[in-house]
Amino acid sequence: MLISEVHSPQSLPELLELMRRLPAAALYSGGTELLREQAGKYIFLPPETISIGALPELRQVSLTERYLEIGAAVTLAEILELKESALPELLAGALRGVATPALRNLATLGGNLATRSRFMDLWAPLACLDALAELKDAAGSRWINVNRLADDEGRPAFPPGALLSRIRVPLERWDAVALRKVGLRDYPAPETAVFALAARAEKGILSDFRLAFAGETALRLREVEGRILGRRLPLGAKERASFAAEYREAAAGLPSGLRQQFGTLVDGALDLISR
């Protein structure tokens, strides 16, 4: 289909109404996802396309002492330009690893987070930070934890018919953070995934520990995190081995290369917090 009808709503209510009326329409934000697997002379878009990248309501950024809010149509480059104190390092690290500087000027937050076939680079750090995502549809709006964008099996679970309008990232002090991207960096291949860790200790006791890993599927084990919390640091070798084993077991469904890498990353994480 070489010809697509392109709608350019001028306001959020107009957009939501269009989405309700045209449930099969593609939302065009930065376009990097829609255009990803096409390299012919012409661009193939679905019969109906809704261009949302310029809507002012989706491009707001606001900062308080406790939160950073970013609109879904803010580009990744724009997010990276926020001042250092406003942008959590975990998020900044993930953003820097996405594509090239020129592509980051087009790619948007929404395009990266509101995906249905797999997880892109920002899910893991945002899940780790327990960020919230605001979803809107014609019926209203609601906030959900980014972790709920993955279902119990770790598959993407972005609600159909919903628009991601903004995210809210808590700004907290962390003692240890780590971010690693494995696999093919510039293309979301099956072996591409992002690993994120955030941890805090108070008076030698681990007060917060969060670990997220996402590629085609997502992994976050709150139950295990809950048991690691409250432990005295440094963790003993036996404790580390036992938690590492739990994580490895949970990762059994991953392809072998990725599973091995995840195992090593978990070891690294447990090692890091012990210092």
Added chain:
Amino acid sequence: MTVSFILNGEDVAVKARSADRLVDLLRERFGVAGVLPDCRRGVCGKCLVLLDGRLAPSCLLPAFKARGREVVTIEGFAQTDEYGDIKGGFADAGLETCGFCDSGKILAAAALLERNSRPSREEILAEMSAVPCRCTDPEALVKGVQAAADRRARRLYRRADQ
């Protein structure tokens, strides 16, 4: 659909289809030679333009995305002092290019120096990753951008003096 935008400082309008990429429109309708359609994935940097002042691959812009925005190609940028800084800097460093990636490299350097007037080696390599090419000697490229930064600083200093 008709798409109106500003091209190299001029108001223009063009009839386009949803399937048209901006890079092809620029070349075929406006005779702009400074963008080259190549990878059509936004990774090779040969189609780079400045979109509202920011570096963007025009192959990943369907016509409608240009609506109401300011597009600057190397032809437009070549009228600026910054262009002279960069061409001069590249020449100072003896940077040789294959001829196909030049425009992309110049615009990428321009975008970088606009944000960061004294970029480090790492910052240069990170930004110039937008234009990977077989012809590129990374050391000469770093030197070239640093020399461009020097020229730019001297020019602005002279201007400030006046």
Added chain:
Amino acid sequence: MTCLSDLAPEGMVHVLTIRSPSARGRIVAVEPPHLPKGYRLAVAADIPGENRLRSLGVEVPILASGRVAYEGEPLALLAGPDPMVLAELAAQVRVEIEEEEPLLSWETFSSDQVVAKRVAVVGDPELAFSIADKVLEDAYVSGPLEHWYSEPQGALASFDYDKIAVRCATQWPYHVRDSVALALGSRPEEVVVRPTRLGAHLDGKLWYPSLLACHAALAAFLLKRPARLLLTREEDFRFSPKRASSSVAVRAGLDPTGRLSALDLRIAVNVGAHAPLAEEILSQACLAASGAYACPNIRVEGYAVATDSPPMGAFAGLGAAPSFFALETTAARLAEAAGQDPVEWKARNILRKGSALITGEPLKEEPPYDEIAERLAKASDFRRKWACYELVRKRRTDRGDGPLRGIGFAFAYQGAGSSLSGETPGAYAVEAVLDKELRLLIKTSAAVSGGSAIDIWRNSAAELLGIPLESVAVAPPDTDSAPDSGPVSLSRGIAVVNKLVERSCLAIQKRRFRDPLPISARSVYRFPKPLRWAEGRVEGSPFETAAWGGAVVEVELDAWSLEPRPLGVWLCVDGGRIVSPGRARSALRACAAGALGSCLRESLGCDEGRVAPSAYYRYGLLPLSELPPIEVDFVGAERRSAAKGVGELPFDTVPAAFLAAVSLAAGARLDTLPVGPEILASTEGA
């Protein structure tokens, strides 16, 4: 010089290629939909001349006829004025192929797949193995590599009064001319080729542009309009020739002192279908099989295997790089087995002046190994790091000890001046004319090389004739202005053409003060005697001269993900006389960056010999931000020997040095590139 994609003459039609969806089978039908006026489908039967490209002794069909030989093979061309209409029409062309099971396997193959075989034996390898102190066996596979040249391939053809004018980027303008003439049934003089800007090519535009030129010319002929065919990058990636994959099985024997006493190599090269350069690639692969080492007992057996995949070919040289990779990687293990550090082991085994080459001839020059090795060792601090990293790896208990590091060293040579099989001796020339104003014009089709080669020739000429550099010009490489100087490849532009320029200038200089101006001179390239492979031996000179080079690569494994990160690359090269060191250094660094890319990132997904469709989206050059500092040093410049081509050396040396470094860091025996997550499997146990 103009870029092909900038050329769009008035009235031009665009040309799209209709390709075979199957890798093997009989063509039943290629049916267009109803075509509006001005649009035309061209098939093999429409070719007025011959439906074949005669390329270096092998015939390649211009359009498939009867049977298809690989997936993506051009079956027909669709041409017309509006590209969008053309795209829609192309999608409606009905292609029916009676499919057959494709032959894609090449590491094991049947005898009918063999298009060339080479066997050479020196000494008595079997005896030597039987008494060897240590024997090592390894097998390596080098996958296909993408050139990612500066511009995707294509051609523009138009009628220029009574001639057919062809414009395309090509390493060999006269091959384009002769191919188009053959296809159109014209005389060569009726075709003129005006090459467009070539840019970086990595030997990917030796013969394929001629095929596309025939396509464009056919469309122009049928529609009586200028016709332009431009492959999209994706099409080019999937269907134009890639580096031929090769497998090298090495068996190496050491004597009690650790010297190389026996080598047995088995090589298979996947040359795809039609395979124009099969003989050459196999020859080079076999000649390079023993690397830069002196070994008294060698057996090489090589096969060029045809498969139902796109024709594979040259990439930064013609087949030597995978052999150097295999042997240098084995050399690292041999050094270990002998209990010596790599630099020392190589010093004891490297070819020396007078060493017998695989052809039995003694090496005429002394490879500057000692000087190169010393310089590299000093610049990279190789010996200390190697010993240190080895020790650290052995003693390491957990990741807290810091990241794992490794360092590797490889040495190779790049032969120059050999002939490509199928070339006619005496066919290549360079002309020069000195006019009354003492201005010199150099005429050579090799001027397609561009900037630095042209500067070298101009410098040579200016020096020899004692005239200012500004007085020396180079004519455009058009076939009606310049003589055929043969294909320009990474080794030829400098070595061969420069010599011919010099000879022409010397001839002019001799006559200059006797004869009236203008004076012109023509120098003809005298091919060295071609190699003769027969009865299990190879005779002749593998090369006229060789450029020698070494590379050291240092890597670090990320403490968490264990992915290798290059920390530094050092190259030291003897390229003879370097006219412009700054430029040469730049060119080598660019090449080294490409070679590093092939180790880390550039992967085509070797899907049984085909380039997988999704591979295009996965593919990318190594980002600049991941490149370490690359240092380039030259030796031998003071020896005033002739300039030699060195562009292949980074690809001959960097991969093996890289793999040795990663192997050292990981404590693993690795044998393929790029290095994937399986590296972890080997370190888990470490």
